[in-house]
Amino acid sequence: MNMPIWDDRTWRPLPKLTGxxxxxxxxxxxxxxxLAAMEELVAQGVSGVGVEAASVGAGAAGRNGGFVLAGLAKFFNETVAQFGEEAARAIYRLTADEIQRQAEEMPAIVRVTGSLRIAADAAEQADCAKHLAALRYCGFAAEPYAGPEGEGLLLPTDGVIQPLHRVRAVAQRLRTREVRLYEDSPVRKIVPGSVVTEKGTVFCDSVIVAVDGRLEQVLPELAGRVRTARLQMLATAPAPEVSFSRPVYFRQGYEYWQQLPDRSIALGGFRDHAEAEEWTQVDFPTERIQALQE
Ligand SMILES: Cc1cc2nc3c(=O)[nH]c(=O)nc-3n(C[C@H](O)[C@H](O)[C@H](O)COP(=O)(O)OP(=O)(O)OC[C@H]3O[C@@H](n4cnc5c(N)ncnc54)[C@H](O)[C@@H]3O)c2cc1C
Structure with missing residues (x-):
């Protein structure tokens, strides 16, 4: 079934843009x-209209691994090497604080559980040591870890999120403020002064394109400069025979899993086993990756 484990089917669709x-x-x-852009527009007192091709969180934002990890996609020691200590420290602080803020604001949706980075081999173990040293040097919490998952690092300020509930909660909050959000309204064309959807048009001074996958369809001028990647996940039935209290990031993040409150496991990864095939706009899972995940 190609449906995210996060979807409890309680969402009441928003209107389609017509006229x-x-x-x-x-x-x-x-x-x-x-949705973050819409919230910021509201905060700045700027009028905005949001249009969505499918439904709120229909893309990766509502179909992901549910990890909330401080910092950038690269590990902290690599971020320091790339951007310098001051910038790396500021980004890590900002993101760790944001995780904490969201956990306080939406405790049923965002939880600070800590996360585990587990090494797959001696080389990654050595990188974990550098990662730990860099975090501690900059004053961030991190501990060496050894447990049933393997050996690596414990990052206590990270957490987990119910990603679809979060975006839906933000959309609902905006709707209660009468912010105009439209679903089932794919954008067909952006021209100066307007955005044209399947059945309607938004006349506007500025456009924010907040599209991750298939960006090259919305902005064809970016074709060749951006490309879409497929990332695959699967979820199990409740698995009371295993117990993982924290999300696990294994083999440089090429494999990751977390156990949900109902004991089922959401897991993903193995993209590196079929890298060329995974540069695609097709979002249906493949037998090869699903077999590795199983
Ligand atoms: C399998 C997987 C696991 C991941 N795991 C994690 C994780 O654990 N933690 C983490 O932090 N990140 C994770 N990520 C990455 C994260 O999910 C994305 O970086 C994030 O969701 C991007 O959000 P977004 O709002 O920018 O884009 P999206 O979620 O892609 O939202 C863009 C929206 O634009 C809409 N859209 C597209 N084209 C049009 C159009 N023509 N007109 C109107 N609307 C359009 C889409 O339907 C979509 O709803 C994961 C990603 C994947 C795929």
Whole structure:
């Protein structure tokens, strides 16, 4: 079944855009980024309209691993090497604080559990030591870890999220403030002064494109400069025979899993086993990757 484990099917669809709307800004895509943009527009007192091709969180924002990890995609020691200590420290602080803030604001949706980075071999174990040293040097919490998952690092300020509930909660909050959000309204064209969807048009001064996968369809001028990747996951039935209290990031993040409150496991990865095939706009899982995950 190609449906995220996060979907409890309680969502009441938002209207489709028909006819015309006028706003200062049109936001395209209602995933985590587009909704964050809409919230910021509200905070700044700027009028906005949000349009979504499918439904809120239909993209990766509502179909991901549910890990909330401080810092950037690269490990902290690599971020320091790339951007320098001051920038790496500021980004890590900002993101760790944001995880904490969201956990306080939405405790049923975001939980600070800590995360485990587990090494697959001696080389990764050595990188874990560098990762630990860099975090501690900059004053961030991190501990060496050895347990049933393997050996590596414990990062106590990380956590987990119910990603689809989170974006839906943000959309609901915006709706209670009468912010205009439309689902089932794929953007067909962006022209100066307007965004044209399947059945409507938003006249606006500015456009924010908050689309991750298939960005090259929305902005064809980016074709060749951006490309879409497929990442695959699967979920199990409740598995009371195993117990993982924290999300696990294994083999440089090429394998990852977490156990949910109902004891089922959400797991993903193995993209590196079929890298060329995974640069695709097709979002259906493949037998090869699913077999590795199983
Ligand atoms: C399998 C997987 C696991 C991941 N695990 C994690 C994780 O554990 N932790 C983490 O932090 N990150 C994870 N990520 C990455 C994370 O999910 C993404 O970086 C994030 O969701 C991007 O959010 P977004 O709002 O920018 O884009 P999206 O979630 O892709 O939202 C863009 C929206 O734009 C809409 N859209 C597209 N085209 C149009 C159009 N023409 N008109 C209107 N709307 C359009 C889409 O339907 C979509 O809803 C994972 C990603 C994947 C795929």
């Amino acid at each position: 015309t709307q006028r706003a200062d800004v049109c936001v395209i895509g209602l995933g985590a980024s587009g």
